[in-house]
Amino acid sequence: MELDCPHETPTREGPAVSRECPPTIALRQAISQILHRLTVGREARRGNVRDAVFQDISAMIEATECETLFEGSGAPNRGMPEMLGELAKALGRYADPPREKEGRSDGHSEVTEKAEEVGLLFLKLLGKVEAAKNSQDCRAWKTGLHHLAGPIYIFAITHTLKQSWTSPRSRDVAREVLAVLLQVTNCGSVARFLRGENEDEKGRFTVIMELLKPDLNKESWKNNPATKHVFSWTLQQVTRPWLNQYLEKILPPSLLISDDYQTENKILGVHCLHHIVLNVPAADLLQYNRAQVLYHAIFNHLYTPEHHLIQAVLLCLLDLFPILEKTLQWKGDTARPTTHCDEVLQLVLTYMEPEHRLLVRRTYARNLPAFVKRLGILTVRHWKRLERVIIGYLEVYDGPEEEARLKILETLKLLIQHTWPRVSCRLVVLLKALLKLICDIATDRSLTPEPIKTALLQEATDCLILLDHCSQGQVKGLLAKSLQSCEDSKVVDCLRKVQQVPEGAPWDGT
Structure with missing residues (x-):
């Protein structure tokens, strides 16, 4: 590429331009031509022309002295640093993956080639910066x-x-670019690069968000499938106490992504919102009713049947409840107000009862103990429905790992511990369900591993012992005849453990 330095001509700006050194003028002209070729028309996307463009950029970087490459920031128009920034943006956009159409992604092999070429150019630029530092x-x-x-x-x-748009080679080049960037900026990690080394130091998170902002609005955020992932990953690198100062920049795009119709985007958005809940002070989330906005945006996802999304939503809500309930005040002479946790648990139990899909059942069961812990004695509001769910789930085989039944037994233990005064009136129903489970497990000939069977029997036995404590020894009396007539050694072993616990002996949680 021939670079011609224009003749000096007088301008209204005075002699400033004429005093500028010819190498700088030639370099600006070269960058302007390269930017034009990268951004205008489709010629730059053709193989031969693309190779020529990258060769020109590479030769320009190598041939230019550091002093020339970074000087001129006070020039009348744009200085060299500004032009290099524009060049870096254009190169980054050039290597962006294409927009996904109807769930299919085309042209990704070409993207990986572009990424490798652009990454090598960035390494040369960063090498010039390192040389200039020294x-x-x-x-x-x-x-x-x-x-x-x-x-x-x-x-x-x-x-x-x-x-999908990356390959092992392009990822290696990109990782090398990131490592060199952190080295040049004297940052030990990406988190420090974004937030600064300490609370008083300004990081580059604001700069990154400003660059991402044009691609994170309602009309444009799907044009580049990488943008949402870059935003999400970058967001999760910044934690307390730095994140709250960026709340106005990160909350709208997080809500936007979570509100999409695609499950993948919903989950990604909920993960972003969960990170905000965990790392922004409650006072900031309660201001301007932000916490309520978060709650309603996340709560609506519980109506979907996708187990991965339900898991992300329930984890986020469980961490949001303490913030929402800070504003609730209870006066001892009135009934305690219904909380957001009550509302969510009511909906969860409504869906759990008829649910037949194993993955969804496991997801609900996995999170149920946390709700009982959260509500404590107030779980009595949901006792009838919890009882139906517990008995129904204990009856259904859940595969070799038995995750659902183990979590339901954990839930039952917590329920007995927190609401023991109400347990005696449900003693017979719960006792029958637990004895049936013990017999089923003891005679099970499925592929369930022995350690899992042992864990189930132990959990069920613990529940029987807790029931006996809550009923002042009634369980021992009801099991006496069963112990005499039972012939299965595993069942007998469980019943004896209950009988051998002395009256009034201390027990966990009671």
Whole structure:
């Protein structure tokens, strides 16, 4: 590529332009031509033309001295650092994956090739920055790095994450770019790169969000399938006490992604919202009713049957409840107000009772103990429905791992411990369900591993012991005849454990 330096001509700006050194003028002209070829028309996407463009950029970087590459930040138009920043943005966009259409992704093999080429160019640019840092003659490298760091970071994260548009080779190049970027910026980790080394130091998170902002609005966020992943991954690198200062920048895109019709995007958005809940002070979330907005946005996802989404939603809600309930005040002379936790548990139990899909049943059962712990004695409000769910789930085989039944037994133990005054009137129903489970497990000839069977029998026995404590020894009396007539050794062993617990002996949780 021929680079011609224009003749000096007088301008209204005065002699400033004429005093500018010819290498800088030639370099600006070269960058302008390259930007034009990268951004205008489809010529740059053709193989031969693309190779020529990258060869020109590579040759330009190698041939230019550090002083020339980073000088001119005070020029009348745009200085070299600003132009390098524009070049970095254009190169990053050039290597972006194409928009996904109807769940199919095309052209990803071409994207990986572009990413490798762009990554190598970024390594050369960062090498120039490193050389400028070590040179006493070039002091403008910080300005150059300021304009380069954001676009290079976004490129690196786009192609470091394991996605359909990346390959092992492109990920290796992107990881190397990220490592060199952190080295040049003197940051020991991505988190420090984004938030600064300490609370008082300003990081680059704001710069990154400003660069992502045009692609994170309602009309454009699906144009580039990498944007949501870069945003989510970047967000989760920033934690307390830094994250709250960026709340206005991160909350709208998180809600936008979670509100999508695709389950994958819903889960990604909920993970972002969960990170915000965990790392932003409650006072900031309660301000302007943000916590309520979060609650309603997340709660609506419980109506979907996808077990991965339900798991993400329930975990997020369980961490949001303490924040929402800070505003609730209970006066001793009135009934305690119904909480958001009550509302969610009521809906969960409504869906659990008729649910037949094993993966969804396991997801609900996995989170049920946390709700009982959260509500404590107030779980009595849901006793009737919990009883039906517990008995129904204990009757159904859940596969070799028996995750659902183990979690239901854990729930029952917690329920007895927290609401023991109400247990005696349900003693017979619960006793029958537990004895039936013990007999089923003892005679089970399925592929369930022996350690799992042992765990189930132990949990069921613990529940019987708790029931006996709550009923002042009634369980021992009811089991006496069964112990005499039972012939199965495993069942007898469980019943004897209950009988051998002395009256009034201390027991966990009672």
